[in-house]
Amino acid sequence: MAEGHLLHRAARDMTALLVGAPVRVTSPQGRFAAGAAEVDGRSLDAAEAWGKHLLLAFDAGRVVHLHLGLAGTIARVSSPDAPPRPQARARFAGDRAAFDVYAPATCEVGDRALRDRVVARLGPDPLRPDADPERVWAGLRGRADPVGAALLDQALVSGVGNVFRAEALHLVGVHPARPSRDLTRAEFEALWATLARVMRQAVEDGRIATRPGGRRPSEARWVYKQGRCGRCGGGVEEAxxxxxxxxxxxxxxxRRQAAPLVRS
DNA sequence: GGGTAATGTGGAA
DNA sequence: TCCACCTTACCCA
Incomplete structure (x- = not known):
């Protein structure tokens, strides 16, 4: 259940709690046993998120690549000696904390080239300071598909999932069925800034709560899985x-953009 | 207790 | 376009 914010949160916490020291890597559930043995006891040099991927650079050029898919989770455990649940695919334990990974779609070990291959498939990530929004703008202008589809294409922009898509498009007043190339420059700039803002806030919160004041989690969003729009109260359309x-x-x-200002 | 969608993606058909 | 896969949560009976 992870969009990019959870991977960035894990990278941030691992950087603070694990990086710079040897890490005990195990696979309680067993399916990552061979991979764990390759990096167990090595020093963690860096923890980095790009889109929905987490990349852990160990010494000797070993890299662990994680992707949570639809069902995966990462749990931070403050007492690293407490035993993990037996279903944990992997545990990364330092002196102050451990991180348990459950049900990942991808959990593999490789070399630095693995990191480069993963990153090469990914578009700019609004959560990364090195992200270049102009690449996304250029990409959108060449696409006839709905902007709602384009936003889920990780090669165009990475880290955005179904919740961020719905909420960011609502916040900027753009219908997901609008053709990508029809977005105005102003709409795109608002969209990029909004994505960056709500994603950054979600890293802080550990959940996607775009709508202030919503008490229950089910009320913390404007349109995603809401029967009624949190702004105007009208019915929410699903497609x-x-x-x-x-x-x-x-x-x-x-659904339709305002008529062009200039017409012959 | 079964069926299935789900904050995802890649590959086959 | 469909299906498989990782697992859980929620719906229905």
Whole structure:
């Protein structure tokens, strides 16, 4: 259940709690036993997130690559001596904390070239300071597919999942069915800034809560899985866009762009 | 207790 | 476009 924010949160916490010292790496559940043995006891040099991927650089050029897929989770454990649940695919334990990985789609070990191959497939990540939004703008202008589909394409922009897509498009008033290339420059700039803001906030919170004041988690979003729009109260529209269910308010996110200002 | 969608992705058809 | 896969949560009976 992870969009990019959870990987960045894990990278941040691992940097603070594990990097710079040897890490005990095990596979309680067993399926990562061989990989764990390759890095167990090595010093962790860096923990980095890019999109929905987590890359752990150990000494001797060994790299662990994690992707949580649909069901995976990473749990931070403050007492590293407490035993993990037996289903944990991997445990990374330092002196002050441990991180347990459950149900990842990918959990593998490679060399530095593995890191480069992973990153080469990914577009700019709004959570990374080195992200270049102009690359995303250029990409959008060449696409006829719905912007809601484009936002889920990790090669165009990485780290955005179904919740960030729905919430960011709502916040900027853009309907997910709008063709990518029809977005105005102003709409794109607002979209990029909004993605960066809500994703950064989600790293802080450890959850995606875009709507202030919502008490229960189910109320913390404007349109995602909401029957009614949190802004205007109108019905939320569901449609499959880019292979996933999209959520939008047709009143706050008009399906048609305003008519061009200049017409011959 | 079964069925299935889910904050995801890659590969086959 | 469909299906498989990782696991859990929620729906239904």
């Amino acid at each position: 499959v866009i880019g292979g996933r269910t999209s959520y939008a308010c047709p009143r706050c996110q008009p």
